[in-house]
Amino acid sequence: MLSMLSRDEAFPLHVLRQFSQASIPRIRNFSAHIDIPLARLGVPLTFRLLRGCVVLYRELSDERRQILDIFGPGWVISGEHVDLHECRAMAVCDPRLEEIETEQNAEAINEAAMRMLKRAQAHGLVLGRQTATERVASALLDLSGQFTRQGHDGRSSFLLYLSRSELADWLGLTHETVSRCLSRFKRDRLIAFDQPELITIRDRQGLLALATGATPAA
């Protein structure tokens, strides 16, 4: 079991500070993106994500990129899950992950595949049939589910590991559109943020209504 725990030495990136501190901390510069190899010598590799955020993405010949899924702690990510010729994985912040044997973990890989498949199907609906507003609302709910930790003041905030551009590449939008949606949500008091990467959900019901298209436009 080859351990990749604490790649911090190899990649001396900035440590994410706790975001429940009293004085508002700056959470910057976690933007060094680390490529995660999904195969070695053509053999699929498998990792368990212990901390941080990893995205799976594909690119087109031109500049276009599509982020296929976003994973938080607990996920098992494997070269078995993707088309190795087309798909790549990267951590969008200082990650902590351990490599595990692909053969010995078929069970966990299959289970992850089933979960990923259902997520991919749900995201297909988002990409194919939802408006920009609905997409961004869906994304916020999804990410808050994966990354929310309770702050000591009871507020339910989460660290948005992704930049506006990455969010856009996940949702099939542009970063300007994402930014506009987030600004509107903020103005409408559905969410709050001072720093662009630390989001507080203020009205989960409202967001859910937007995400499911219950509200025609708002």
Next chain:
Amino acid sequence: MLSMLSRDEAFPLHVLRQFSQASIPRIRNFSAHIDIPLARLGVPLTFRLLRGCVVLYRELSDERRQILDIFGPGWVISGEHVDLHECRAMAVCDPRLEEIETEQNAEAINEAAMRMLKRAQAHGLVLGRQTATERVASALLDLSGQFTRQGHDGRSSFLLYLSRSELADWLGLTHETVSRCLSRFKRDRLIAFDQPELITIRDRQGLLALATGATPAA
């Protein structure tokens, strides 16, 4: 092994005629869409598709629908693969499928899941980042791969089981846009069709170029 072979008695649908006949046959009225139950009493069911075409889809509260994937003969389709609360399956023509035991076929189900996952990822790129032209070109290549049989005159035609609307719901477009793209491809001699549901690919390279965005717009 509960067999569902030959549902023709229960659903006396029209038989698909061979489409390599001399006099051009009409291939109509395969539009009776049969719902395929993915669970019975909450227990996931599994089928092997022997003939025909099955689609997996989800719907939004309003009229919006997203077709998630399209399966031809050989696929194993299971309730294990989807969110049973959100996802449904239907045959878009008279299908022939056999029910198989979910427990005894974990291997085949997993293998299908991996294939579906990779397809879903590829389709994510289509939905998120491709233009209408690219989407329709991609779809034609995909479907020709799954459904082409060789006509005796050497032409490579295939039966398009899906209507324009269904194609649109797969590609995240409207049926008008799909129709316009197909008409343009026909005018540009990339494809040919007299009946709207029998497509001949005349220029696979050209379609491929369009699908991968190599040609900026054309």
Next chain:
DNA sequence: CGCGCATTTGACGCAATTCAACCATCGTGG
């Protein structure tokens, strides 16, 4: 301090949708 990058915001353009008309084909019933 000032450079660089991410984000925000505004003005404008366009690709795809919407709305609408029309055509072809099939199935049905007189």
Next chain:
DNA sequence: CCACGATGGTTGAATTGCGTCAAATGCGCG
């Protein structure tokens, strides 16, 4: 056998949501 309504496909014109381009702001870092 033909007339007719229903369904699906095609095509055109008008509309619009999102993209593109551009400029301003804010923040981190050297």
